Amino acid sequence: MAETNTGERIPAKILLRDIAAKATRDAWDAKARGEKIGWSASNFPQELTTAMGIPVVFPENQGAAIAAKGGALKMCEHAEAMGYSMDLCSYSRINFSYADLKHCEELNIPQPDFLLCCNNICNCLMKWFENIALELNIPMFLIDIPHLDGFECGGDRIRYIRAQFDDCVRGLEALTGKVFDEERFREVMENSQRSSRAWLKATDYMKCKPSPLSGFDIFNHMAVACAARGSVAGAEAFEQLASEYAEAVRAGTSTFKAEEEYRILFEGIACWANLSYTFKTLKNLGINVTSTIYGPAFSFLYSNVDELMAAYSYVPNSYCFEKEVQLRVESAIENKVDGAIIHINRSCKNWSGKMYELERRLREEAGIPTVTFDGDQSDPRVFSEAQYETRVMALKEVIDENRKRKESGIHA
Numbered sequence: 001m002a003e004t005n006t007g008e009r010i011p012a013k014i015l016l017r018d019i020a021a022k023a024t025r026d027a028w029d030a031k032a033r034g035e036k037i038g039w040s041a042s043n044f045p046q047e048l049t050t051a052m053g054i055p056v057v058f059p060e061n062q063g064a065a066i067a068a069k070g071g072a073l074k075m076c077e078h079a080e081a082m083g084y085s086m087d088l089c090s091y092s093r094i095n096f097s098y099a100d101l102k103h104c105e106e107l108n109i110p111q112p113d114f115l116l117c118c119n120n121i122c123n124c125l126m127k128w129f130e131n132i133a134l135e136l137n138i139p140m141f142l143i144d145i146p147h148l149d150g151f152e153c154g155g156d157r158i159r160y161i162r163a164q165f166d167d168c169v170r171g172l173e174a175l176t177g178k179v180f181d182e183e184r185f186r187e188v189m190e191n192s193q194r195s196s197r198a199w200l201k202a203t204d205y206m207k208c209k210p211s212p213l214s215g216f217d218i219f220n221h222m223a224v225a226c227a228a229r230g231s232v233a234g235a236e237a238f239e240q241l242a243s244e245y246a247e248a249v250r251a252g253t254s255t256f257k258a259e260e261e262y263r264i265l266f267e268g269i270a271c272w273a274n275l276s277y278t279f280k281t282l283k284n285l286g287i288n289v290t291s292t293i294y295g296p297a298f299s300f301l302y303s304n305v306d307e308l309m310a311a312y313s314y315v316p317n318s319y320c321f322e323k324e325v326q327l328r329v330e331s332a333i334e335n336k337v338d339g340a341i342i343h344i345n346r347s348c349k350n351w352s353g354k355m356y357e358l359e360r361r362l363r364e365e366a367g368i369p370t371v372t373f374d375g376d377q378s379d380p381r382v383f384s385e386a387q388y389e390t391r392v393m394a395l396k397e398v399i400d401e402n403r404k405r406k407e408s409g410i411h412a
Helices: 012-032 046-052 059-068 072-081 090-101 124-136 155-176 182-207 216-221 223-227 232-251 272-283 305-311 321-334 349-353 355-366 385-408
Strands: 038-040 114-118 140-143 262-267 287-291 339-345 370-375
Touching (some): 012 223, 012 232, 038 046, 046 155, 046 182, 072 090, 072 272, 114 124, 114 155, 124 140, 140 155, 155 305, 182 223, 182 232, 182 287, 216 223, 223 232, 262 355, 262 385, 272 287, 272 385, 339 349, 339 385, 349 355, 355 370, 370 385
Parallel strands (some): 262 339, 339 370
16 A cells, blocks of 8 residues: 555556556656657457566556647647548547657657557548558557457457467567566466456446545546556556445545435546546536446456457447447446436447447446537547536436436336
8 A cells, every 4th residue: 555755645547647657667768778669549458468568658648648638639639630531530640740850749659660559449540540650650569359240259259369479479579679578478467467457446426325435536536447458556556446435425424525316327438638627517417427437447347368359349439339338337337327418429430430329328228318429539629618507407307307217206
């Protein structure tokens, strides 16, 4: 347990913030020593680079941080002035801009010597990283993870993914001069399992009523699940976070500093550029997010190498649609939500394209009202405060009406 000089326990949220910052500092230090560092897709198997001691940073994390700090618009506009369409993912536009400018006052990351791409999130990432590789004249390593058309990843898919994983190991060894060590790899997998189990345990406390956490805590804490899941420090910080939430349940306290009058499912990526407004609008109405798929998805459970390969197929956008529906419906019921608010994200075409059917199924199978709002994960121009507030108010009114009907014994 980490403590201050005065013997006080350092809160998990501070530990998680510092671990994420350290991952970026470590990459800068490695770059200064002359080591090769990479840019990685967020759902690339990070166990590989952690085990090899190869520092990587994540453009998606940088894009979210730049947006949260108010710098996304200028970066998007610079990319558009370079000829990139506004219809492209805003993370990619921020990254194109950063690769060109090589500086952003909100958050700098070292320039890459190679790229690690994985298309289990979306195929946009392949063209995005291919373009960066071309512009910077550096190699790109791709692990292709086909969209899963069933509930389970079969042996043929596992062998296909494993062959690419092994090929990537050989390529990184040749490029960086670092050697892949099986014993170290097993240690990293164990750390990753500790982190994943603890992260899921922490997020699972949203089921408590009232919840000991604000659902937006998930958005604030999830970076380490991406950047340092295979580290001992990451595992210990998530275990402490889960312990703190358990203590809050016993004490009857919560990080949600309002009376929890309503519980909702928030579907989709957070609007990082509008995070404060989206949160405060809900909080001011006593609405707490107690269910979300996005944050907990950055946990990967497995017991051996083959299961590790399969685990990277079980992520949002890579899973079959029926499983996607099942995950939301079960979470909505188990976490006792009164309704759902669904982000139709201009950047994430793959995710948002299926949202209208997912919304219908969620409404019917979980028996809850739903609303949608237009937005973007980083680009603030797409988000409308007035529309968001109107949709949230509409959801609250429907929930209130449903409660009145239930109290009076009237069924809709």
